[in-house]
Amino acid sequence: EVMRDISDIDNLEVKLNQTLPVKKVKVVPGDADQDEDVKQLLGQAAAHEMNQLVQDDSIVTVTGGSTMAAVASQLHPIDRIRPLFVPARGGLGDMHEYQASSICVQMAKQMNGSYRLLYVPDTVGKEVYAKMMEEPAVKDVISLIEKANMVIHGIGDALKMANRRKASAEQMDILKENSAVGEAFGYYFDQNGKTIHQLNSIGMTKEHLTDDKNVITVAGGTSKCKAISAFFKWGRSDVLIIDEAIARYLLTQQ
């Protein structure tokens, strides 16, 4: 039984590797929505991929969320490798333990690396935003984000993320009317990969998702199926780490 399950997962990986626009797909068994342990498995797989790609002078941009928290908890120091971690975005209205900056500090600790943070309030108006972008300390971190060799990030279901961030009724309506399905890096997008709404926060933008960066995408759970298939139309990734629930869904989409 166990042997059959393993080869089944291998099969999913092989098929998805042939069809998805990524260099590598890793699949862990189960459904993260049904079983908390699956998130740890995703974390383990992601930590493993990261270990293979990270170098001593690597700058790693990280996003927030519970999946990234699981990745952070699975990281360990590697000999002579001390990466620098930077958060992808300033405050997006996430809970403290799920904020990119908290994950960033935890990842740096786990790998004996270092970190730089973006000190920005969760919600800033347009004027304050423009002013903050001129701050040398903010500019410094943005230039690190631009230079980053690696990006490790989560993806969420659009409405679930908007709820988690206590979006206004007006914002919820915009997302619903435009059929937003996914969220990544503070962008909400529809199933065709069109941006519906972008949160006004400081840090990484879609334009920073360039080919020179190794992008590791980690997500699991049936509730994220649509978000992940839309993500490939919205952005790009090099290494995709998903659970079986999403893997099976993506295969039905081909």
Ligand code: F6P
């Ligand atoms: O809020 C940061 C973030 O990475 C979002 O971009 C993403 O949608 C979400 O976290 C995923 O959260 P979780 O891993 O808890 O599902």
